[in-house]
Amino acid sequence: xxxxxxxxxxxxxxxxxxSDTRMVGQTLNIDVSxxxxxxxxxxxxxxxxxxxxxxAQSQTGTGGIITLSDNTATSPARxxxxxxx
Numbered sequence: 520x521x522x523x524x525x526x527x528x529x530x531x532x533x534x535x536x537x538s539d540t541r542m543v544g545q546t547l548n549i550d551v552s553x554x555x556x557x558x559x560x561x562x563x564x565x566x567x568x569x570x571x572x573x574x575a576q577s578q579t580g581t582g583g584i585i586t587l588s589d590n591t592a593t594s595p596a597r598x599x600x601x602x603x604x
Contacts, residue, residue, distance in 0.1 A: 535559070535603055538584060547592040551601055553580030560602045561587035565594045572600065 539550040551559055557580040562572035575589035587601065 535601055537601065542592065545593050546588055546590045547597075547599070549587045549599070549601065550584050551587060553578075553582060553585050554603075555580055555582040558604045559585065559587060560604070561589060561599065562602055563589055563592075563597050563599050565597055567598060572602075 536552040537549055538552060539548075541548050549561060553559055558577055559580055560577040561575045563575055564572050575591070576587050578585050578587060589597075589599070
């Protein structure tokens with residue numbers, strides 16, 4: 520035996536795919552593929568040194584693509600993530 524094992528990764532829900540991002544004025548819009556019933560939350564912070572994330576918007580997945588928005592995208596350097604629950 521060589522010490523390696525076969526590992527299979529299963530993601531539930533399926534991995535989130537961001538299909539488009541765009542700025543309209545001071546609003547950032549992110550299109551996200553979703554799974555029915557999961558909650559998708561767009562979060563941001565203005566510094567990576569900050570330990571806390573701020574919620575911009577949450578939506579329930581439809582099984583299709585939803586748009587999450589941050590209408591306060593005024594910082595020249597803002598960091599985003601989409602949290603799935």
